[in-house]
Amino acid sequence: MSDETDAPPAVAGTVPPDASGVLSIDAMGGDNGPEAIVAGLAAAMKAHPAIRFIVHGDKSKLDSLIARRRGLADHCVTRHAEDVVAMTDKPSQVMRTGKNTSMWSAVESVRSGEANVCVSCGNTGALMAVSMLRLRKLPGVNRPAIACLWPSRNPSGFNVMLDVGADIRADADDLLQYALMGMSYARNGLGLERPRVGLLNVGTEENKGRTELRAAHDRIEAFAEDSGYDFVGFVEGGDIPGDRVDVIVTDGFTGNVALKTGEGTARFVRDMLSEAFRATPMSKVAALLAMASLKRLSKRIDPRRVNGGVFLGLNGTVVKSHGSADETGVAAAIALAYDLSLTGFSERLRARVAATTTYMGDEA
Amino acid sequence: MSDETDAPPAVAGTVPPDASGVLSIDAMGGDNGPEAIVAGLAAAMKAHPAIRFIVHGDKSKLDSLIARRRGLADHCVTRHAEDVVAMTDKPSQVMRTGKNTSMWSAVESVRSGEANVCVSCGNTGALMAVSMLRLRKLPGVNRPAIACLWPSRNPSGFNVMLDVGADIRADADDLLQYALMGMSYARNGLGLERPRVGLLNVGTEENKGRTELRAAHDRIEAFAEDSGYDFVGFVEGGDIPGDRVDVIVTDGFTGNVALKTGEGTARFVRDMLSEAFRATPMSKVAALLAMASLKRLSKRIDPRRVNGGVFLGLNGTVVKSHGSADETGVAAAIALAYDLSLTGFSERLRARVAATTTYMGDEA
Numbered sequence: 001m002s003d004e005t006d007a008p009p010a011v012a013g014t015v016p017p018d019a020s021g022v023l024s025i026d027a028m029g030g031d032n033g034p035e036a037i038v039a040g041l042a043a044a045m046k047a048h049p050a051i052r053f054i055v056h057g058d059k060s061k062l063d064s065l066i067a068r069r070r071g072l073a074d075h076c077v078t079r080h081a082e083d084v085v086a087m088t089d090k091p092s093q094v095m096r097t098g099k100n101t102s103m104w105s106a107v108e109s110v111r112s113g114e115a116n117v118c119v120s121c122g123n124t125g126a127l128m129a130v131s132m133l134r135l136r137k138l139p140g141v142n143r144p145a146i147a148c149l150w151p152s153r154n155p156s157g158f159n160v161m162l163d164v165g166a167d168i169r170a171d172a173d174d175l176l177q178y179a180l181m182g183m184s185y186a187r188n189g190l191g192l193e194r195p196r197v198g199l200l201n202v203g204t205e206e207n208k209g210r211t212e213l214r215a216a217h218d219r220i221e222a223f224a225e226d227s228g229y230d231f232v233g234f235v236e237g238g239d240i241p242g243d244r245v246d247v248i249v250t251d252g253f254t255g256n257v258a259l260k261t262g263e264g265t266a267r268f269v270r271d272m273l274s275e276a277f278r279a280t281p282m283s284k285v286a287a288l289l290a291m292a293s294l295k296r297l298s299k300r301i302d303p304r305r306v307n308g309g310v311f312l313g314l315n316g317t318v319v320k321s322h323g324s325a326d327e328t329g330v331a332a333a334i335a336l337a338y339d340l341s342l343t344g345f346s347e348r349l350r351a352r353v354a355a356t357t358t359y360m361g362d363e364a
Numbered sequence: 365m366s367d368e369t370d371a372p373p374a375v376a377g378t379v380p381p382d383a384s385g386v387l388s389i390d391a392m393g394g395d396n397g398p399e400a401i402v403a404g405l406a407a408a409m410k411a412h413p414a415i416r417f418i419v420h421g422d423k424s425k426l427d428s429l430i431a432r433r434r435g436l437a438d439h440c441v442t443r444h445a446e447d448v449v450a451m452t453d454k455p456s457q458v459m460r461t462g463k464n465t466s467m468w469s470a471v472e473s474v475r476s477g478e479a480n481v482c483v484s485c486g487n488t489g490a491l492m493a494v495s496m497l498r499l500r501k502l503p504g505v506n507r508p509a510i511a512c513l514w515p516s517r518n519p520s521g522f523n524v525m526l527d528v529g530a531d532i533r534a535d536a537d538d539l540l541q542y543a544l545m546g547m548s549y550a551r552n553g554l555g556l557e558r559p560r561v562g563l564l565n566v567g568t569e570e571n572k573g574r575t576e577l578r579a580a581h582d583r584i585e586a587f588a589e590d591s592g593y594d595f596v597g598f599v600e601g602g603d604i605p606g607d608r609v610d611v612i613v614t615d616g617f618t619g620n621v622a623l624k625t626g627e628g629t630a631r632f633v634r635d636m637l638s639e640a641f642r643a644t645p646m647s648k649v650a651a652l653l654a655m656a657s658l659k660r661l662s663k664r665i666d667p668r669r670v671n672g673g674v675f676l677g678l679n680g681t682v683v684k685s686h687g688s689a690d691e692t693g694v695a696a697a698i699a700l701a702y703d704l705s706l707t708g709f710s711e712r713l714r715a716r717v718a719a720t721t722t723y724m725g726d727e728a
Contacts, residue, residue, distance in 0.1 A: 153632065165566060168574055202529060202620040210532055210617065237624025241632040253574065254621050256566040257614075260601025261622045265629040268517065268605040273637070276660060286653035289646045296640060 020344070021050055023337050024115035026106035027057035028084040029122025031324045034058070034065055037121065040330025041076070042069040047331070048338055054109050056081050057102040081105040085122050087323060091129035103127060107134045110316040116341040119308075119333055121321045128166055128311060128320075135314040138353050143167045143174045144313030145252070146320065147185050148259060149336075153243040156190045161240060163252035164259045164309060170251035172215035175199065177353070179220045181312040182247040183229045184352045188345040189310075189336065190246070194228055198235035198245035200254060208234065220249070223356060308333035310340070313353070317346045384708070385414055387701050388479035390470035392421035392448040393486025395688045398429055401485065404694025405440070406433040411695070412702055418473050420445050421466040445469040449486050451687060455493035467491060471498045474680040480705040483672075483697055485685045492530055492675060492684075499678040502717050507531045507538045508677030509616070510684065511549050512623060513700075517607040520554045525604060527616035528623045528673060534615035536579035539563065541717070543584045545676040546611040547593045548716045552709040553674075553700065554610070558592055562599035562609035564618060572598065584613070587720060672697035674704070677717070681710045 027037045034057055045051055052075055055062055059080035066072050081102040085094050098104050103122050109115040111134050120127050128144070137144055145163035152159040162182045163170060170178070179197050186195035199217055201209040217234065224231040235245050237258060250258070277287035311318040317340055321333035340346075391401045398421055405417055416439055419426055423444035430436050445466040449458050462468045467486050473479040475498050484491050492508070501508060509527035516523040526546045527534060534542065543561050550559035563581055565573040581598065588595040599609050601622060614622070641651035675682040681704055685697035704710075 151632070153635075168566060200621060202532060202617055237621040237626075238628035238631075240625050241628050250621075253566055254618055257564060257601040257618050258621055258625045261604050261625050262601075262629045264602035264605050265626045266633055267602075268515070269630055269633045271517075279660070282653045286650040289650035289653070296643070 019114055019116045019341075021338065021341055022052045022054065022115045023334060023341060024054045024106045024109035024118040025056065025334075026103045026118070026120035026122055026127075027055050027062055028081070028102040029087075029120055029127075029323070030321070030330075031087070031121070032326060034062055036326050037330055038062065038065040038069065038072070039327035040325070040334060041066075042072050043327055043331035044334040044338065045072055045075050047335065051075060051334075051338055053077070054079060054106075054115050056105040056109070057084070079105055079109070085126045087123050089123055089126055091123075091125040094123075094126040095129050095133055098126070098130060104130055104134070107131055107316075107318065110318070111135055116346065117317045117319060117337040119319045119321060119330075119337050121323055121325050121330065121333075123323070124165065124309075124320055127318065131311055131314055131316075131318045135316045135318070138313055138315060138350055140353050140356070141177055141181075141313035143170060143177070144311055145174075145178050145181060146309040147182055147312055148309045149189070150240055150248075150259075150262065152241045154246060156192065156246075158190060159240065159242075159246055159248060160186045160190065160195075161248040161250070161255055161259065162312065163250065163255050165252045165256035166311065168251070168253040170212075172212045172219055175212070175216035175249055175251070176219045176223065176356075177313065178249045179229075179231075179247065180223065180227060180352055180356055181349060182249060183227065184349045185310060185312060185345070186247050188340060188343045188348060192246055194230060195246040196230045196232050196244070197224070197247045197249060198232045198239060200240075200248055200250035200258070201234040201236065204234045204236060216249075227352070227356065308336040310336070312349065315346075315350070317341075317349075383478055383480040383705075385702065385705055386416045386418065386479045387698060387705060388470045388473035388482040389417050389419045389698075390421070390467045390482070390484035390486055390491075391419050391426055392445070392466040393451075393484055393491075393687070394685070394694075395451070395485070396690055398422070398426055400690050401694055402426070402429040402433065402436070403691035404689070404698060405430075406436050407691055407695035408698040408702070409436055409439050411699060415439060415698075415702055417441070418443060418470075418479050420469040420473070421448070443469055443473075449490045451487050453487055453490055455487075455489040458487075458490040459493050459497055462490070462494060468494055468498070471495055471680075471682065474682070475499055480710065481681045481683060481701040483683045483685060483694075483701045485687055485689050485694065485697075487687070488529065488673075488684055491682065495675055495678055495680075495682045499680045499682070502677050502679060502714055504717050504720070505541055505545075505677035507534060507541070508675055509538075509542050509545060510673040511546055511676055512673045513553070514604055514612075514623075514626065516605045518610060520556065520610075522554060523604065523606075523610055523612060524550045524554065524559075525612040525614070525619055525623065526676065527614065527619050529616045529620035530675065532615070532617040534576075536576045536583055539576070539580035539613055539615070540583045540587065540720075541677065542613045543593075543595075543611065544587065544591060544716055544720055545713060546613060547591065548713045549674060549676060549709070550611050552704060552707045552712060556610055558594060559610040560594045560596050560608070561588070561611045561613060562596045562603060564604075564612055564614035564622070565598040565600065568598045568600060580613075591716070591720065672700040674700070676713065679710075679714070681705075681713075 027034045054077045056079045083101040085103045110118045146166045147162035149158040309320040319337040391398045420443045447465040449467045474482045510530045511526035513522040673684040683701040
């Protein structure tokens with residue numbers, strides 16, 4: 001705890017004993033450097049005055065960046081880490097030699113219990129590897145998953161989809177676990193009491209798709225009543241931004257392709273739209289007149305605002321922000337992490353998985 | 365040929381002996397009935413005055429619909445088919461008992477050689493099953509594929525993606541075949557001399573993804589030089605509407621999810637946009653001013669304009685239009701089919717596959 005003596009006054013005292021509302025931040029791994037991360041911390045602090053951060057990375061640089069933001073130092077403890085995980089580093093290599101990286105240090109604060117949720121913009125594969133190694137999987141979970149929020153027609157404005165890239169494989173039992181974890185996330189992250197869960201397939205008929213999907217269909221259906229969700233059966237790609245379902249369950253290969261296809265399509269349409277508005281003098285005037293409405297739209301479909309994949313199935317919660325996240329993106333990931341921290345999400349998820357694992361054990 | 369004696373005068377004579385420019389139309393299977401199909405025929409005829417149709421379905425109904433469109437009867441032969449394949453019919457059932465359906469009859473015209481390309485808005489699974497049964501796979505093709513055109517940032521405005529749903533499985537050899545067939549389609553459908561081919565994965569590093577993808581990577585790379593395409597390696601979901609690649613190769617499960625996710629996202633953004641323009645009196649004025657530009661945009665990303673999945677790998681070409689296609693959608697599918705018919709695409713594809721099959725046989 002020697003670092004804390006160097007920290008700004010009143011910092012150590014601000015970390016509550018149960019770590020609720022305390023976030024551990026990897027400040028170094030993003031494409032835009034610690035500047036973007038610290039800017040995001042300052043923005044999040046304005047929205048959530050009780051938030052507290054443990055910030056990992058180049059201490060002298062971080063202290064100086066934090067000092068430039070009025071009031072931010074009172075919310076931060078900085079922890080020095082010598083190394084940074086590069087985007088090109090292989091996960092296996094980071095697991096062996098990454099002990100002195102800001103990413104490792106940030107995950108360690110969740111392991112030790114001094115922070116409740118970890119946030120990183122770094123290399124996804126390395127972050128998952130370090131999180132698995134240090135936090136370990138929850139008892140009963142075979143494959144952890146990454147869940148994302150997806151802009152949708154639902155009243156909350158979002159759907160949950162998982163797995164979007166933790167593992168390229170998933171069998172029927174994994175998909176059931178994803179359903180349970182995703183449902184728990186939708187309850188705590190979106191405030192839905194009885195989430196509707198769907199299984200992604202290439203058609204909605206029950207006899208369609210791969211064998212493991214048909215098996216998963218029956219298992220997820222069997223758990224619905226006791227676990228407090230509605231199972232809507234198979235859903236298709238078009239339902240991901242729709243309002244038929246709240247939680248979309250799929251393997252990490254399909255989920256990752258769908259996520260990136262959706263983001264790419266939204267970006268493409270947005271670019272075409274700006275082009276359309278620059279096309280003629282009249283359309284330029286129109287753009288000015290419609291500015292407020294278009295800003296609202298742009299905010300609704302801005303991937304930065306839903307920036308934060310959440311690692312589910314570990315002893316502790318890790319939020320992965322886009323590597324290219326700017327201030328807005330980092331602030332969004334932090335807001336999400338803060339919500340999950342305050343609702344005690346990690347503990348609730350553990351309880352949910354434990355309850356169903358017993359049942360699955362009986363069945364096996 | 366008794367039907368043709370009942371057909372409008374000059375019709376039989378308009379079918380050229382090589383069937384180039386003659387399309388066989390299943391007029392019954394779409395959600396909007398024969399009315400939408402015949403309207404699409406009329407629109408396509410205006411754009412392509414030399415086009416000829418063999419139209420399959422309820423003959424008296426079709427003759428009456430066709431008679432109502434000025435000049436259309438001179439471009440059409442009608443063939444009576446008693447039955448219609450419903451959207452809910454199972455492919456296996458249609459294969460056994462579907463001989464009298466308009467779909468079967470439409471495919472038969474391609475098999476007999478009197479038409480060059482078949483177009484149907486019907487049940488995809490049944491259409492693929494009937495096409496496989498009657499047209500048979502090209503020698504050397506294990507799994508036929510459905511290719512779609514995707515709006516993109518490329519100069520042509522489109523990318524090709526396959527398979528988008530013919531088969532939920534694909535091994536490394538299938539993916540190589542898809543690369544060759546997709547490349548041939550991009551040459552004939554988009555006029556690209558040397559298409560860039562990419563393999564869809566969850567990352568662009570060569571060591572990533574499923575085993576069969578790494579094997580397919582090496583095979584597609586090995587064939588690039590001799591087959592006249594550039595292999596750009598692995599691509600991600602975000603590249604599907606991008607300009608890094610012209611042909612995106614993937615299995616039918618992933619491709620179908622990506623296609624429907626992209627369509628769903630584009631529809632979602634478009635609906636949000638209309639909502640934004642209806643929000644305030646000022647935004648309503650803006651919508652009026654920007655109308656022309658927005659119409660151009662809407663046209664560019666309108667899924668109806670790229671309406672037509674093409675079945676590749678059979679002895680003959682079948683274009684599958686959306687079941688919900690309206691006049692615009694049907695006309696787009698027909699325009700695509702007509703292009704493929706005039707360029708002799710079926711023969712070129714057969715030659716391409718034959719050339720590489722010999723090589724693959726040597727290798728095995």
